[in-house]
Amino acid sequence: MKKMIKLLMSATMLLGLAACGGAGEQQGSDSTAAGNSTAEGASFDYADVKIGVLGHMQSGETLDALTVYMDALSEEVGFSYEYVVGSSYDEQTNITAVQNLIASGVDGIVLAIDSGTPAILQECEAAGVFLSAFITDMDSSFDELKSSDYYLGNVNDGLYDTSSIGEKAAELVIKDGNTNVGIVTFPLLYFPQKSAAIQAFTKTIESHNDTATEPIEIYETQELSFSALEDTYFNNYPELDSILSLASGFVHPTMVSADKTDVDLYTTGFKKDDLDAFENGEMRMMTLSNVEAVALPVAMILNAVAEKPFADQPEEAERIDTSVVFVTNEEELTALEEKCFYFTADIDQAFISPEDFTQYLTAYNPDASYEEFKEVLVNMSMEDLMAK
Known part of the structure; x- marks a missing residue:
């Protein structure tokens, strides 16, 4: 149903009919939207787009940094998001959480968990909701997910090859x-x-x-x-x-x-x-x-909602690597404490700033490249951190 609504809205936009407030609204050069999403050249209004994030973290540095980062991205672009706590081992807990997110009107879900995922994908497919994943290798389910039009891929917890x-x-x-x-x-x-x-x-x-x-x-x-x-x-x-x-x-x-x-x-x-x-x-x-790696699954959802996927995006979803940051001595510890967004939660220290993030949204930048985004994720190592 949600997909049909979006298709009807797209048809309306092609006829030049202006509508207020819906996900899928074309944005003119003089329009205003939530957050900072009024940057010239943006061709889509994300004000009514909502993303769900499902993870096992109830507290701690990862959740703290993720919250700051998602707040910054949502403010910059104008979408909203909701984080809910799932379970590392109880599939039904996660399925129920996804059902609740879908009922709340999400357009996409980012999983930071891999339990009950095939059933979760079925729920998303039925509702026309896109699914991606972050800091999880999806070993228990990737082969069942990768060919679905609604599964957009996952960013591994570091390198898939450990x-x-x-x-x-x-x-x-x-x-x-x-x-x-x-x-x-x-x-x-x-x-x-x-x-x-x-x-x-x-x-x-x-x-x-x-x-x-x-x-x-x-x-x-x-x-x-x-x-x-x-x-x-x-x-x-x-x-x-x-x-x-x-x-x-x-x-x-x-x-x-x-x-x-x-x-x-x-x-x-x-x-x-x-x-x-x-x-x-x-x-x-x-x-x-690095929690900044969540930027790619979020971008893929936003591009999919706008019906503007990356031109070089593969037909079948992929596992995507991101850098492992090693801390093995005092010099590296100092770099972590002073320069790493994960540690400081200072958005100015993020490897991918909110402003840079918009350049990977095809509504802002039609030439945005999936392969270039992947390359950014594997260049967020300790060596890159120390070079800041």
Whole structure:
């Protein structure tokens, strides 16, 4: 029904009939709209466009930064958005949340979660609502989604190939002189892409062992079912001196409670509460993805609503990489604290400013390029941050 309404509105616009206030209204050079969307050259009024964002975050730095960023984009362009909390494992919670968003009149939904996604897509298709995703690799559902006209693709939580994380952690383990290392991860059944990090880590260590006078022993991988590492882990491996954690936030608290902060931790994920542990040398590596990467799925929804997709947009949806930001030393930590939007929530430090964002909306810039936007997302690394 929503799609039919938009088609009828488009036909009305072609006949030159002016209408007030609907999503799909053509914008003249002297018209006014919400936010700053009156920039010359804009050919679409987004004032009545609403985007839903569904994620598992209830609080924390990621949600704080995402909120500031979405506020800035919506103010610049004129659309509105609503963030709702879903579940990492309860499909029905997410399906119900999407049904509620659709009932509220959203034109598109950005998922920061992957549970119940095929059923969610069916709901969106039936309602004529576009779907995209952010900081999720969609491993459980991507093949079922990618050919739908209503699924626009997803931006991964960093690089889909996680090998670089494993390689970086292994290099640091070797540099730090550690010789007994454990690997902890979320279930590989649900996060199979983490296997690439484990394999790269193992391969790098094994290559080192070929010539090392003191080889490094790698213990059996421990999979966590979304619960904290148990204290008994350290009893099982009394010689342990380091851990590669692919289970963000679920290892360090146990190290503290078990009085094992002398073990070096190389972990994915980042929280401001971890800064003391990093500065004390307990954490030797942290990673994060830039929330500015949400700009691409939002832009694709806005372009789809305006019926103006990127000219170079592929017919089938893609997984899209974004930079992994590694923090491994004091210089990089300083750059994070002073220059990273994720940390400061200062919109002036965003890799993609709200003004730049409009140039990826085809209603503002008919020559906007999907491939160029993808290239921007993989040039938001620590090196790029330090070069600011």
